[in-house]
Amino acid sequence: MIKLENISVDFELRGKQAQLVKAVDQVSLHIQRGEVFGIVGTSGAGKSTLLRTINLLERPNAGRVWVDGEDITDLTGSALRQERHKIGMIFQHFNLMHNRTVFDNAAFALRVAGKSEAEIQQRVPEILKLVGLEDKAQAYPSQLSGGQKQRVGIARAVANHPAVLLCDEPTSALDLETSAAILELLKEINERLGITIVLISHEMNVIKKICSRVAVMAGGKVVEEGSAFDIFATPKADFTRQLVAHTLNLDIPEHLIHNIPGTVLKVHFLGDKAENSVLSATTVRFGVSVDILHGKIEYIGNRAMGLLVVRLADLPVDAARPLPATSTLPVAERIVDAVQFIRDNASHVEVLHAH
Amino acid sequence: MLIDWSSLSTDLVNAFGETFLMVGIASVLAIAIGLPLGFLLHVTSRKLFWANRFAHISGNFLVNIVRSVPFVILLVLLLPLTQWVLGTTIGPTAASVPLSVAAIVFYARLVEASLCEVDPGIIEASQAFGASPLRIICTVLFPEALPGFLRGFTVTLISLIGFSAMAGIVGGGGVGDLAIRFGYYRYQTDVMVVTVVALVVLVQIVQMGGDWLARHADKKDG
Numbered sequence: 001m002i003k004l005e006n007i008s009v010d011f012e013l014r015g016k017q018a019q020l021v022k023a024v025d026q027v028s029l030h031i032q033r034g035e036v037f038g039i040v041g042t043s044g045a046g047k048s049t050l051l052r053t054i055n056l057l058e059r060p061n062a063g064r065v066w067v068d069g070e071d072i073t074d075l076t077g078s079a080l081r082q083e084r085h086k087i088g089m090i091f092q093h094f095n096l097m098h099n100r101t102v103f104d105n106a107a108f109a110l111r112v113a114g115k116s117e118a119e120i121q122q123r124v125p126e127i128l129k130l131v132g133l134e135d136k137a138q139a140y141p142s143q144l145s146g147g148q149k150q151r152v153g154i155a156r157a158v159a160n161h162p163a164v165l166l167c168d169e170p171t172s173a174l175d176l177e178t179s180a181a182i183l184e185l186l187k188e189i190n191e192r193l194g195i196t197i198v199l200i201s202h203e204m205n206v207i208k209k210i211c212s213r214v215a216v217m218a219g220g221k222v223v224e225e226g227s228a229f230d231i232f233a234t235p236k237a238d239f240t241r242q243l244v245a246h247t248l249n250l251d252i253p254e255h256l257i258h259n260i261p262g263t264v265l266k267v268h269f270l271g272d273k274a275e276n277s278v279l280s281a282t283t284v285r286f287g288v289s290v291d292i293l294h295g296k297i298e299y300i301g302n303r304a305m306g307l308l309v310v311r312l313a314d315l316p317v318d319a320a321r322p323l324p325a326t327s328t329l330p331v332a333e334r335i336v337d338a339v340q341f342i343r344d345n346a347s348h349v350e351v352l353h354a355h
Numbered sequence: 356m357l358i359d360w361s362s363l364s365t366d367l368v369n370a371f372g373e374t375f376l377m378v379g380i381a382s383v384l385a386i387a388i389g390l391p392l393g394f395l396l397h398v399t400s401r402k403l404f405w406a407n408r409f410a411h412i413s414g415n416f417l418v419n420i421v422r423s424v425p426f427v428i429l430l431v432l433l434l435p436l437t438q439w440v441l442g443t444t445i446g447p448t449a450a451s452v453p454l455s456v457a458a459i460v461f462y463a464r465l466v467e468a469s470l471c472e473v474d475p476g477i478i479e480a481s482q483a484f485g486a487s488p489l490r491i492i493c494t495v496l497f498p499e500a501l502p503g504f505l506r507g508f509t510v511t512l513i514s515l516i517g518f519s520a521m522a523g524i525v526g527g528g529g530v531g532d533l534a535i536r537f538g539y540y541r542y543q544t545d546v547m548v549v550t551v552v553a554l555v556v557l558v559q560i561v562q563m564g565g566d567w568l569a570r571h572a573d574k575k576d577g
Contacts (some may be wrong), residue, residue, distance in 0.1 A: 038520075055483055057479060057482060057483055079484035080485075081486070081487060082485065083485070084482075084483060084484060084485030085484070085485045087483075088484075089477060089480065089483040089484070091479075091480060093474075093476055095474065095476035095477050095479065095480035096477070097477055097495060097498065097499055098474075098481075098574055098575040099498045099499055099501065099502070099572065099574045099575070100498065100574075101574070108481070108484060108486075109484040109485075111494070112481075112484050112485055112486045112490065113485070135481060140574040142574060142575055142576055156484070166483075224536075258455070
């Protein structure tokens with residue numbers, strides 16, 4: 001759907017010494033039809049600039065931009081405007097016209113595309129209904145909340161049936177709850193209308209909620225690209241690891257880890273493995289107790305990803321229940337076996353300390 | 356000394372007529388030429404869609420030059436122009452020529468300032484949806500800056516009423532001229548007071564009207 005080939009964008013910094021800064025440096029991406037593609041990175045990583053090259057709001061200094069099988073890099077004037085009719089865009093600060101009603105704001109893209117007034121009168125109420133603002137058609141943006149303003153932005157962006165929706169930090173100016181509702185709406189638009197979404201954000205949480213594939217940007221380059229699940233589950237680049245650590249982190253008091261008796265493990269479960277009953281099997285097979293000290297399970301695109309901190313110790317003998325055969329071994333050996341068993345069945349195991 | 360009300364009222368009505376004529380012509384021209392000039396100054400600036408260094412700099416230079424000449428001097432400086440345009444240099448119509456020139460550049464500046472207040476994000480969004488420059492000017496910049504245009508126009512009108520007092524120099528007449536000729540040169544303080552009060556009332560009405568219009572055009576603050 002969208003193909004970016006070796007895109008570079010240079011910015012000239014004005015000042016005492018004119019400096020050339022590479023905002024985007026040789027980036028290539030291929031975004032499939034119908035997917036929600038996320039670009040994540042810290043501010044200044046060039047993700048916003050990269051997004052703007054897709055509709056040529058930012059003209060790349062080098063590289064080609066393909067949208068829907070067509071090389072649009074050299075389009076100018078009315079040919080470029082025609083192309084932009086097919087690409088919707090929403091913004092962090094909504095960018096609505098203050099002196100126009102919700103209806104007129106939502107109708108903007110249709111009017112620009114030269115639709116007849118009859119079509120507009122029919123389409124706008126339809127699209128306002130989709131974003132849940134059918135009763136606000138005659139309100140002005142200043143009378144709306146942030147979330148409602150972004151809904152108007154979305155209505156404006158998808159009114160003209162675009163093939164692509166570009167989202168420039170769509171939830172960064174919103175509170176947590178509103179932001180979740182907006183992401184839900186974007187997901188619905190992606191699924192129901194089949195619009196390809198490219199979304200940039202500095203928040204991994206946003207990416208986690210709706211993106212199927214992700215590119216991680218740092219210093220103008222894409223440092224890692226892959227399915228959202230893989231990026232979260234097995235980040236490869238250091239930068240990605242740092243980003244992910246902020247979302248899936250477990251803060252356990254230091255003293256707890258070091259002073260607690262027994263062996264403390266940090267166990268990662270990914271995908272199917274998160275659904276197996278490894279820990280209870282450990283207890284039964286090796287006669288060791290498994291206590292969960294801390295844990296978190298995240299679902300990314302319906303796949304589970306778990307992180308647990310557990311302590312293994314000798315199981316207090318219960319006369320009523322016979323111990324499994326292996327428990328005749330000394331406790332130290334049983335724990336070593338148990339750790340090996342967990343290692344074989346979980347995705348990643350880290351021994352935090354062993355007593 | 357008693358005021359001769361009947362003669363004063365005739366004079367006052369005539370003077371108001373002359374003021375309205377001068378200010379009216381100048382303000383119509385301010386809108387007709389100053390508004391487009393203000394747009395030109397804005398859209399040719401760097402970072403905007405018709406960025407044009409030459410047009411921007413020369414437009415700015417012209418506006419600055421005219422604005423830096425005191426109005427009394429402009430009145431005299433433009434006498435040849437007035438003569439060329441109207442065939443005369445005397446009377447309220449003649450005075451409206453320099454008044455219009457001053458009004459055009461003054462209003463153009465205020466228009467440009469209001470346009471700068473329009474959120475660049477809105478322009479970017481319009482471009483992202485494929486709006487042409489002309490459409491952006493007419494359906495985005497104009498309505499978004501309209502409250503500012505109205506406020507600027509109010510300021511221009513009131514300045515014009517003030518400037519028009521100097522029109523007496525070229526026989527333009529008007530309320531301000533009445534105040535100077537009768538109130539000041541003839542020591543008729545009462546006439547001066549009456550005319551000044553009349554001017555205060557006029558300016559108040561203009562300001563209130565302008566504020567009302569601007570408030571109704573501005574939906575930014577709900």
